[in-house]
Amino acid sequence: MPYQYSLAHLTVLSCPPPELAYVAARAGYDYISPRLIYMGLPGEPNYALAENGEMLRATKRALASTGIKVHDIELARITDDLYPSKYLPAMEVAAELGAKSVLSSIWTPNLEYATEKFAKVCDLAAQFGLTVDLEYVPIAAVNNLAGAVKVLREVNRPNAGLMIDMHHFHRALDxxxxxxxxxxxxxxxxxxxxxxxxxxxxxxxxxxxxxEERLYAGEGGIDIAAILRHVPVPVLSIELPHLARVKELGTAEHAFRCIEAAKAYTAAHGLSAPFTKLEKVA
Incomplete structure (x- = not known):
């Protein structure tokens, strides 16, 4: 079974969610993974649709006219002094748009606290039929596979998941x-x-x-095939920010080259998705 592909927002972060859907549709994606939780990073656009009714309506129109679906939203970070309920508006919008998952990561070194808060985020997301998928990041507090697994085993929630990023997996030497x-x-x-x-x-x-400078599949030094052979997922979300290429090529062409490289790479290495139904968690 061939993979399905989602266009992660960081790949073309300058595109508001409606434009993200149009760009993804033209390039041949199945889904988008919009950043609907504003993180306040320097230069980061605010796409919190729960606070922007006009943009939310435009996003719905874009999804309806293109047939593109929302796969996951980001990013429910676990930080110090977090009130998990702050993510409820984004979860409500995610469910309204038909999303399946909320992406999360842990940025506080207080892992007992982080585990408690992550469990609460899972519980809040469960009422909307959403999974909460933990991504470990090499610059975050939970920065390798062992750390993420420890949190997930302690949390023990049926809608908790593990999201493997090729870049992060390689950098963690997992x-x-x-x-x-x-x-x-x-x-x-x-x-x-x-x-x-x-x-x-x-x-x-x-x-x-x-x-700012990730590469197209097969262009760098990560053994992506070796990782994917052990990751039984039906959807690959392409998160591939490269600011210089977006400036040179434009967002639409960069998004197109991302998915074309991915399809060529998976075909060349005989990679395919497992026979898994793409359904929301009950």
Whole structure:
């Protein structure tokens, strides 16, 4: 079964959600993964649709006219002094748009606190039929597979999942075979991109690459095929920010090259999705 593809917002973050849907449709994606939770990062646009009724209506029109669906929304970060209920408006919009998942990551070193808050986010999302998929990030507090697995086992929520990002997995020096021992129901989707094989030792350079200069599948030094063979997911969300290429090519062409490279790579390596129904969690 061929993979289905979602266009992650960070790939073309300058596109508001309606435009994201149109760009994704023209390029041949099945889904979009919009950033509906504003994080307040420098230069980050605010696409919190729960606070912008006009943009929400435009997004609905774009989805209806293109047939594109929303796969997941981001990013429900677990930080210090977090009130999980702050994510409720975004969850409500996500459910209204037919999304399946909420992406989350942990940024506080207080892991007991983080586990408690992550569990609460899961409980809030469950009422909307949404999974909460934990992504570990090399610059975050939970920054490798072992740390993410520890949180998920302690949380023990039926709608909690594990989201593997090719870049982060490679930077964490994790081993693909270690994924085989994990519950299959944890896996709902993965982030696809490539990057330079050499891992930066400088934190600022690590951040720059992960936010500004990831590469098309097969262009870098990550053994994506080795990872995907151990990640039983039906959907690949392409998160591939490359600011210089977007400036040179435009958002639509960059998004198109992302999915074309992904399809060529998976075909060349004989990769396919598992026979899994793409349904929301009951």
């Amino acid at each position: 081993t693909p075979e270690d994924l085989d021992a994990l519950p299959r129901e944890w896996f709902h989707f993965a982030h696809l991109c490539d990057a330079q094989g050499q891992i930066p030792t400088d934190r600022a350079e690590m951040i720059r690459i992960l936010r």
